Amino acid sequence: MSFTPEKMAPLKACRLGIDTHHEPTLYLRADSPICRSEGFESLSRILVNCQGRHIIASLNMVSSDLLEPDQAGFSESAWQRLELHANAEVWLSHPRPVQSLSYVRAKVYGHELDALQLQSIVNDIVEGRYADVHLAAFITACGDDALSDSEITALTDAMVKAGSRIDWGLEQVIDKHCVGGLPGNRTTPIVVSILTACGLTVPKTSSRAITSPAGTADTMETLTDVSLTLEQMRRVVRDQGGCLAWGGSVRLSPADDLLIQVERALDIDSEGQLIASVLSKKLAAGATHVLIDIPVGPSAKVRSQAAADRLARSFKVVASNLGLELDVLMTDGSQPVGRGIGPALEARDILAVLKNKPDAPTDLRERAILIAGAMLDMVGAAESGQGQARAREVLDSGAAWDKFHAICDAQGGLRVPPVAPYRYALVAPHACTVMGVDNRQLAKIAKLAGAPADPAAGIELHVKIGDRVEQYQPLLTIHAENAGELNYAVDYLTDHKLVLTLSDEACETTP
Numbered sequence: 439m440s441f442t443p444e445k446m447a448p449l450k451a452c453r454l455g456i457d458t459h460h461e462p463t464l465y466l467r468a469d470s471p472i473c474r475s476e477g478f479e480s481l482s483r484i485l486v487n488c489q490g491r492h493i494i495a496s497l498n499m500v501s502s503d504l505l506e507p508d509q510a511g512f513s514e515s516a517w518q519r520l521e522l523h524a525n526a527e528v529w530l531s532h533p534r535p536v537q538s539l540s541y542v543r544a545k546v547y548g549h550e551l552d553a554l555q556l557q558s559i560v561n562d563i564v565e566g567r568y569a570d571v572h573l574a575a576f577i578t579a580c581g582d583d584a585l586s587d588s589e590i591t592a593l594t595d596a597m598v599k600a601g602s603r604i605d606w607g608l609e610q611v612i613d614k615h616c617v618g619g620l621p622g623n624r625t626t627p628i629v630v631s632i633l634t635a636c637g638l639t640v641p642k643t644s645s646r647a648i649t650s651p652a653g654t655a656d657t658m659e660t661l662t663d664v665s666l667t668l669e670q671m672r673r674v675v676r677d678q679g680g681c682l683a684w685g686g687s688v689r690l691s692p693a694d695d696l697l698i699q700v701e702r703a704l705d706i707d708s709e710g711q712l713i714a715s716v717l718s719k720k721l722a723a724g725a726t727h728v729l730i731d732i733p734v735g736p737s738a739k740v741r742s743q744a745a746a747d748r749l750a751r752s753f754k755v756v757a758s759n760l761g762l763e764l765d766v767l768m769t770d771g772s773q774p775v776g777r778g779i780g781p782a783l784e785a786r787d788i789l790a791v792l793k794n795k796p797d798a799p800t801d802l803r804e805r806a807i808l809i810a811g812a813m814l815d816m817v818g819a820a821e822s823g824q825g826q827a828r829a830r831e832v833l834d835s836g837a838a839w840d841k842f843h844a845i846c847d848a849q850g851g852l853r854v855p856p857v858a859p860y861r862y863a864l865v866a867p868h869a870c871t872v873m874g875v876d877n878r879q880l881a882k883i884a885k886l887a888g889a890p891a892d893p894a895a896g897i898e899l900h901v902k903i904g905d906r907v908e909q910y911q912p913l914l915t916i917h918a919e920n921a922g923e924l925n926y927a928v929d930y931l932t933d934h935k936l937v938l939t940l941s942d943e944a945c946e947t948t949p
Contacts, residue, residue: 447508448527448528448529449466449470449472449508449509449510449527449528449529449530450506450508450509450510450525450526450527450528451488451509451510451512451517451520451522451523451524451525451526451527451528452505452509452510452511452512452524452525453511453512453514453517453522453524454504454511454512454513455514456511456513456514457513457514457515458513458514458515458516459515459699460515460696460699461496461513461515461569461570462486462493462494462495462496462512462513462515462516462519462566463495463496463497463498463512463513463515463516464484464486464495464496464497464498464510464511464512464513464516464530465497465498465499465500465504465505465510465511465512465513466478466497466498466499466500466505466510466511467499467500467501467505467506467507467509468499468500468501469507470507470508471507472530473499476530476531476532478497478530479497479499480497480498480499481496481497481498482496482497482532483495483496483497483532483533483569484496484497484530484531484532484533485530485531485532485533486510486516486520486528486529486530487528487529487530487531488520488522488526488527488528488529489526491519491520491521492520493516493519493520493566494533494566494567495512495513495516496569510528510530519566533567536562536567536568536572537558538555538558538559538561538562538567539562539568539572541555541556541558541559542559542572542575542576542579545576545579545580545584546575546578546579548584550586550588550589551589551592552592553592553595553596556589556592556593556596557592557595557596557599557600559576559596560593560596560597560599560600560693561596561600563576563600563693563696563697564600564601564692564693564696568696570700570703573696573697573700574700574703574704576697577697577700577701577704577706577708577711578704578706580593580708580710580711581706581708581710581711582708583708583709583710584708584710585708585709585710585711585714587752587755587756587759589710590710590713590714590752590756591755591756591759591760593710593711593714593718594713594714594717594718594721594756594760595718595760596693597691597693597694597714597715597718597722598691598718598721598722600691600692600693601689601690601691601692601693601722602668602688602689602690602722603690603721603722603724604641604668604671604672604690604722604723604724605724606639606641606675606724608639608726609726610638610639610726610727610817611639611640611641611723611724611725611726611727612633612638612639612640612725612726612727612728612729612813612816612817613640613641613642613720613723613725613727613728613729614626614629614728614729614730614731614809614813615716615720615728615729615730615731616730616731616732616733617712617716617730617731617732617733617739617740617749618648618649618650618707618733618739619650619733619735619738619739619740619771619877619878620733620735620738620739620771620774620775620877621650621651621774621775621779621877621880621881621884621897622774622775622776622777622778622779622783622784622787622802622899623731623733623774623775623776623805624652624654624657624775624776624778624784624785624787624788624802625731625775625802625805625806625809626642626644626654626682627654627657627658627661627682627788627792627842628788628791628792628802628803628806628810628833628838628842629806629809629810629813630642630680630682630842630845631792631838631839631841631842631845632806632807632810632829632832632833632838632841633680633810633813633814633819634678634679634680634841634845635832635837635838635840635841636814636819636820636828636832637679637819638679638680638813638814638817638819639675639679639680640679640680640681641671641675641680641681641683641723641724641725642654642680642681642682642683642723643671643681643683643684643685643688643690643719643723644658644664644682644683644684644685645684645685645686645694645695645698645715645719646684646686646698646890647702647890648698648701648702648707649701649702649705649706649707649881650881650890651779651780651781651881651884651885651889651890651896651897652779652780652781652784652889652890652896653890654682655683655684655685655686656781656890656893657781657782657784657785657788658682658684658785659684659781659893660781660782660785660853660855660856660893661785661788661789661846661852661853661855662682662845662846662849662850662851662852662853663849663850663851664682664683664684664687664849665683665684665687666681666683666684666687666688666849667687667688668688668689670849671683671688673848674845674848674849677848678841678844678845678848679841680841680845681845681848681849682845682846682849683849685719685722685723690719690722690723691715691718691719691722693718694714694715694718694719697711697715698715707739709749709752710752713749713752713753713756714756716730716753717753717756717757717760717762720762721760721762725762726762726763727762727763727764727813727816727817728757728762728763728764728765729764729765729766729767729809729812729813729816730750730753730764730765730766730767731767731769731809732746732749732750732766732767732768732769733769733770733771734746734768734769734770734771735770735771735772735773735877736772737875737876737877737878737879738771738772738877739771740771743768746768750766750768753766754766763816765812765816767808767809767812769805769808769809771877772875772903773875773877773902773903774875774877774880774899775799775801775802775805776799776801776802777799777898777899777900778896778897778898778899779880779881779884779889779896779897779898779899780884780887780889780890780893780894780895780896780897780917781855781889781890781893781894781896782855782856782857782858782893782894782896783855783894783896783897783898783917784896785855786855787799787802788802789855791803791806791833792833792838792839792842793839794833794834794836794839801902803833806829806833807826807829807830807833808826810825810826810829811825811826811827811828811829811830812825812826813825814828814829855893855894856893856894857894858892858894858895858896858917858918858919859919860917860918860919860920860921860924861915861916861917861918861924862915862916862918862924862927862928863912863914863915863916864912864913864914864915864916864931864938865910865911865912865913866907866908866909866910866911866912866913866940867909868909868942869906869907869908869909870906870907870940870941870942871904871905871906871907871940871941872901872902872903872904872905872907872913872938872939872940873903873939873940873941874903874936874938874939875899875902875903875937875938875939876934876936876937876938876939879934879936879937880897880899880914880937882930883897883916883927883930883931883934883937884896884897884916884927886923886926886927886930887916887917887918887923887924887926887927888918888919888920888923892918892919892920892923894917894919895917895918895919895923896916896917897914897915897916897917898914898915898917899913899914900912900913900914900915901913901914901938907940913938914938916928916931
């Protein structure tokens, strides 16, 4: 990118304090001379230069006196990325055309892209040359199984190359990932604690929620600091054998974090991009062995065994193409795991399991032992077929809790999860049996209550499929940090009475 400042007078930077999330946004007076001379229009992409730094920002026009004609207003993300100060001189110009957008258009029309084309797209995404509308077009074009295995492989490789990559210098670095769609399935912190207590290296980086009420990073953030730098992450892993960090803070596959933010807004999580997202993060974090957990159930993300088999096959093909050892574990996805759905509520379940409390959710405990055992068997860290027994022993002895506490201390200290001040209980209208649970509807209610942005918000589920309940026994409790969001969640629950299916008749809501 080049520009010639002599061609135009600089404008004075003005911080407007507008949150445009991750997309840098520029504001100009509609009657600004530069708009007339350069032909800038609302939503134009503008190259902004200041003292050797530059960004590409989306332009919004201002018709009021919010700005002077010689001022350029900046959103918070644009201001911070340029490291501006008040009245700093900035120069504006048209950016060069983004060649890779032609490849996005080709994908929209169903053409297969090669490795160089996908690398060009990913590089431009990371360099900030794509607006959200361009990212949305790419995500949509890659949806609905539109990516072949070779494209997924090339996309994964491109995402790894566009960011940092850690080499631990070890033969075995293990990791795991759940494809999601199952509320409360927060086994990762327990599994990492078990494995590191067994002497394995597990540098766990996790994403924030995309379409769910919480991701592992969201849940762990209620317990400790997850925004580690690369050096902090190296130190924690060196000292403790593992970490529980947010992948976005260490620039591991940075394109993935940008895509996830738009996927979240679109409520899209396509199969091809799911595989590229997961494996790019694992490869960038230096993993050599990965276990993929695929919950299968009628209201999970993967609804049938046939779909699970297809996804597992693609995972294995792409991993093999990239030199990664990968196993797949199919698990029950018929209902939520644990009691909590939402960051703080899930965190409390994790602590209860690790501390071996009598009231700890049994299903979360057993699922974590199953996964940890499979990973111990995978890398030969237990006698053949004895992985689960070893995992149970480490959890029962308290060694996993000690290791979890040590990891949190190394990451900044162990915190107490917050508690929501507003609650609403759904009770059984009569004695009955719980016949079914809709995972998607429960996740929707938890998000309406404020999760994951409000860490204390979510749902506490008091029953499981097959449980017999008495009249007026609590079935679930909605937690919210403010009354407005509690009302949104309750209204949705009232309109969707088959969130829980009970014998004899559908459940009615009672405060």
